[in-house]
Amino acid sequence: MPTKAPTDLRSQFPALAQEVNGKPLAYLDNASTTQRPAVVLEAMQCFYQHDNANVHRGVHALSQRATDEFDAARSTVAKFIHASNANSVIFTKGCTESINLVAATWGFQNIREGDRVLVSTMEHHANIVPWQVATERAGAVVEPVPIFDDCSLDMEALESMLKKGRAKVVAVKHVCNASGTVNPIGEITKLAHEHGAVVMIDGAQGLAHQAVDVQALDVDFYSIASHKVYGPMGFGALYGKPEHLEGMPPYQTGGGMIRSVSFEETIYAAVPDKFEPGTPNVAGAIGLARALDWVTEVGLDRIQAVEHELGRSCTEQLQDVPGVRIIGTAPGKASIVSFVMEQAHPHDVGTILDSEGVAVRTGQHCCHPLLDRMGVPATTRASISVYNNEEDIDSLMRGVKRVAQLFG
Ligand SMILES: Cc1ncc(COP(=O)(O)O)c(C=O)c1O
Numbered sequence: 308m309p310t311k312a313p314t315d316l317r318s319q320f321p322a323l324a325q326e327v328n329g330k331p332l333a334y335l336d337n338a339s340t341t342q343r344p345a346v347v348l349e350a351m352q353c354f355y356q357h358d359n360a361n362v363h364r365g366v367h368a369l370s371q372r373a374t375d376e377f378d379a380a381r382s383t384v385a386k387f388i389h390a391s392n393a394n395s396v397i398f399t400k401g402c403t404e405s406i407n408l409v410a411a412t413w414g415f416q417n418i419r420e421g422d423r424v425l426v427s428t429m430e431h432h433a434n435i436v437p438w439q440v441a442t443e444r445a446g447a448v449v450e451p452v453p454i455f456d457d458c459s460l461d462m463e464a465l466e467s468m469l470k471k472g473r474a475k476v477v478a479v480k481h482v483c484n485a486s487g488t489v490n491p492i493g494e495i496t497k498l499a500h501e502h503g504a505v506v507m508i509d510g511a512q513g514l515a516h517q518a519v520d521v522q523a524l525d526v527d528f529y530s531i532a533s534h535k536v537y538g539p540m541g542f543g544a545l546y547g548k549p550e551h552l553e554g555m556p557p558y559q560t561g562g563g564m565i566r567s568v569s570f571e572e573t574i575y576a577a578v579p580d581k582f583e584p585g586t587p588n589v590a591g592a593i594g595l596a597r598a599l600d601w602v603t604e605v606g607l608d609r610i611q612a613v614e615h616e617l618g619r620s621c622t623e624q625l626q627d628v629p630g631v632r633i634i635g636t637a638p639g640k641a642s643i644v645s646f647v648m649e650q651a652h653p654h655d656v657g658t659i660l661d662s663e664g665v666a667v668r669t670g671q672h673c674c675h676p677l678l679d680r681m682g683v684p685a686t687t688r689a690s691i692s693v694y695n696n697e698e699d700i701d702s703l704m705r706g707v708k709r710v711a712q713l714f715g
Pocket residue numbers: 338339400401402403404431433434480482483484509511512531532533542543673
């Protein structure tokens with residue numbers, strides 16, 4: 308399997324063709340945000356240059372073109388995740404807003420005093436805090452589902468927690484941004500449903516690397532972050548099963564989400580408009596749709612093969628450096644490589660890597676409970692994408708060896 312992303316693919320990303328601190332950029336911060344291919348930038352620019360108008364409100368040509376592109380983008384997202392109906396995709400500001408929407412609306416309607424929300428210990432704060440707020444309001448509780456030392460989810464513990472009853476929600480991420488763990492979403496969902504709970508899957512790190520079929524997985528809710536899958540920032544989506552979305556109250560209110568308004572009575576619009584008040588981010592939707600088309604054109608098989616090979620190479624080389632400990636070694640994990648060095652704090656590691664032109668993330672990755680569980684205050688995280696190559700890993704390793712020498 309080739310370990311190099313072919314140059315034709317890498318060269319599609321304008322941001323990658325730059326030097327940082329006099330060195331070629333090795334961008335290994337993809338779990339934070341990916342870069343965007345030129346086709347995505349062009350699609351968004353094209354909208355603003357030619358079709359810029361508000362959607363769903365005008366009879367003029369530009370408004371109709373904008374509306375057509377906006378609606379087509381929803382269909383593209385729905386097709387990509389195999390949703391049965393485009394209207395089960397709600398556009399949001401991102402994964403965080405998608406989860407907040409569910410916790411505040413479905414949660415408001417369904418979580419009652421004495422209920423339980425089971426949240427995995429590896430969750431991002433975006434899939435913890437909204438549930439804390441929702442349960443606090445209702446007089447319910449959030450309970451952490453334990454993980455093993457390799458950062459995989461303890462499925463037996465989840466089952467026994469479900470068996471205790473009154474679990475309304477199981478909140479789990481598809482792929483862990485801090486450890487790379489890929490959770491068995493289908494299995495988790497089956498178990499949750501057997502015990503009457505719905506599942507909220509945080510898909511922030513899933514879509515760019517894993518095939519997602521929301522119907523086959525039978526998930527109730529799946530959140531999408533556009534900027535983690537080569538699309539624009541500040542945009543995302545929420546998939547919800549139609550039967551849930553129909554019954555949920557609106558999250559925010561205003562223009563565009565109503566059928567009629569009077570001082571006596573306001574009638575809400577149908578899904579998805581009910582959840583999308585105000586002027587939507589049309590360019591965001593167009594950019595996300597173009598990004599998903601780009602992923603389809605490249606092919607998930609190819610993406611996974613390149614990322615897997617580079618992840619393996621990166622992990623093996625890091626393991627050979629004395630004093631390095633990898634955080635997250637679950638079988639079948641994604642190419643997110645978190646590590647600590649006994650010689651140096653992650654912030655020092657990140658600073659030295661930056662001087663080598665290597666972009667990594669250091670810190671707690673919005674996963675305080677996970678890092679507490681692993682007994683580390685912070686990690687350095689190299690996260691790999693399909694446009695990375697063996698030279699990027701070489702640059703990373705040069706920097707890591709320099710840290711070992713300087714601090715060792
Ligand atoms: C696992 C996970 N969940 C949620 C988020 C938040 O996503 P967004 O930036 O779209 O709000 C992130 C982003 O770092 C993430 O990695």
